[in-house]
Amino acid sequence: MRWQKGRRSDNVVFDDGSGGGGPRFGGGRGLGLGGIVILAILGLVFFKDPTALLNQVDTGGGTAAPATTPANPNDPQVDFVRAILGDTEDEWGQIFAQQGRQYEQPKLTLFSGRVNTACGAATAAVGPFYCPGDRHVYLDLAFFQELQDRFHTTGDFARAYVIAHEVGHHVQNLLGVFDKVDAARRQGATLQGANGLSVRQELQADCLAGVWAHSAEQRNQWLDPGDLEAALNAASQIGDDTLQRESRGEVMPDSFTHGTSAQRVHWFKAGFDSGDMGQCNTFAGPV
Structure with a gap:
């Protein structure tokens, strides 16, 4: 992927690496409803049962995570993140404008180890995630290495997919999807499970990532042979069924939060092939 063609975003910010001195929002409160929603729905990769992650999220008085090294602004990976985020800004800005809307650009916070957000304080174990409370995407660059080592996924376009998925959540937020999901949950709709709201919301973010990828390729002509396959492989490797089979030895559809490997691939391709x-609309009919 010739990502160097991308315009660099000015919306990448850095946590200072202290775990408590980075960006702080919402008065520094602990994990509230927004944080619970993050554990249940948001982020690209929640490899564990969401309730298990509660032990890794600071609820206001927990022990600080070990000291870590903040992201280096001169790191080529930071340049990559800026280029991909910049292109999502351009593409979604254009798409929204065509619909008579204005796209509000999100911030992307690079952190290492632990970070405070409007949705609570989270560790890198949560994976990349989006917090609707402060409209920030959060990413620990170490995840890119995990993507390679644990999920056998390489290539720049696969990493771009990670960022685009989280930006897809931001697009959902701007379009009111989060509010609708929360309203449905309050009325008793099921969050987890193969047909739950969580799966449908995550699959829609995959599709929106595909829409961005389609638009970006039309304008930039930056994909090389094998790039699309790398992104599809990333989507496949992080399906609920694949992860559960790897970690538990069995598949439990009632606990799905992100969708199967086949579903994630299908919806990313639906966005990429159509650009529409x-x-x-993953909320209508079967997924």
Whole structure:
């Protein structure tokens, strides 16, 4: 992927690495409803049962995570993140403008180890995630290495997919999807499970990532042979069924939060092949 063509975003910010001195929002409160929603729904990779992650999220008085090294602004990976985020800003800005809307650009916070957000304080174990409370994407660059080592996924476009998925959650937030999901949950709709709201919301973010990828390729012509396959492989490797089979030895559809490998691949391709947000209504009919 010739990502160097991308315009660099000015919206990448850095946590200072202290775990408590980075960006702080919402008065520094502990994990509230927004944080619970993050554990249940948001982020690209929640490899464990969401309740298990509660032990790794600071609820206000926990022990600080070990000291870590903040991201280096001169790291080529930071340049990559800026280029991909910049292109999502350009593409979604254009898509929203075509619909008579204004796209509000999110911030992307690079952190290492632990970070405070409007949704609570989280560790890198949560994986990349989006917090609707402060409209920030959060990413520990060490995840890119995990993507390679644990999930056998390489290539720049696979890493770009990670960022685009989280930006997809931001697009959902701007379109009111989060509010609708929360309203449905309050009325008793099921969050987890193969047909739950969580799976449908995550698959829609995959589709929106595909819409961005389609638009970006049309404008930049930056994909090389094998790039699309790398992104599809990333989507496949992090399906609920694949992860559960790897960690538990069995698949438990009632606990799905992100969708199967086949579903994630299908919805990313639906967005990529069409470039049409209208093809991303994962909340209508079977997924």
